[in-house]
Amino acid sequence: MRKIIGALNMTIDGICNHTAGIPDEAIHEHYTELLHQGDAILYGRKTYELMTYWQTILENPSEEKSMNEFALAIDTIPKIVFSNTLKEINWKSASLAQNNLKEEVVALKNQSGKAIFVGSRSLIIALLQLNLIDEIQLCIHPMVEGKGLSLFEDIRERMVFNLVKHKTFTNEAIILYYQPKKQ
Template sequence: MGRLIVSAQMTADAVMDQNNQWFDPELESEQYGADQLRAADALLLGRETYEVFSSVWPKMTGEPGGLADRINSLPKHVASRTLQGPLTWNSTLIKGDVLERVAELKRELPGTLLSYGFGELAHHLAGHGLIDEVRFWLHPVVWGEGLRPIQDGRSPVRMRLIGATTFSSGVVLLCYRPVSN
């Protein structure tokens, strides 16, 4: 049975959507993140993440390290109420109940179903016990404005810390297991 891992990059003040200046591919934390992607069997993406990723990654191929080739080759499952299929970029639109389909994917996959970001989709899945691990990558930056994982109107998601790694760059990887309320 597969596991669903949600991986979310954020600043010290929990901004998640303004990350274009946080990353340095030479940092050990970025190498760890690349290893996370290489270990995935498939991706689970919400509409916004799919639209951003599919506009960037297919144009990148053959770069050192093979990260673009890896993300481009992985099967992708996209949860959206507004997109219409068929999708491009080795992607399948989830039809019907997203909770049922994600549970099926976890039963079908031998390893990891990886999802990026902690937005509406992750909240929905966490609230129904489908997430096995949440990885928050905390960057040593205070950004100010931006999207945060907790938005008005969303119920709390309680988690238990299962691991923490501090990288020399100051990035801290916090690994949690969602727990029932």
């Protein structure tokens, strides 16, 4: 049985979007390694469209080696996109989900293999509410964004988590690894 792992960047004021944060070489290297440990990543339409940015890095490499390696890792890992509006996907390693979120994730979870990552705020919230998340990895950047979407603003019921480990980066960002407590 595979683990379903939600992994997101956020600021200390709880804002999560892929343009907030202070990415550096160590964070890019961390996420490159993480992607090598998984079999797929799940995205909603908005996050998928944001992540297509990395295709431009493949076409026009950065001077930063860690960004180029992350671009290659994100390009290589299979992506499953949940969207009610997209009719086609223009990324060779991406496909549209064939089932609803619950059916798709339960089927993926019941297969053997490596972890499945969830990289979209909306999908993490939905999967938490369905009790299908095994772990949440929150990379908290030492900054206040001041505007944007809060990761948990749509959660209306109490959820309790166990901190299982953490990792601190030289830029003072920290990743907290949480597992939901079984209630």
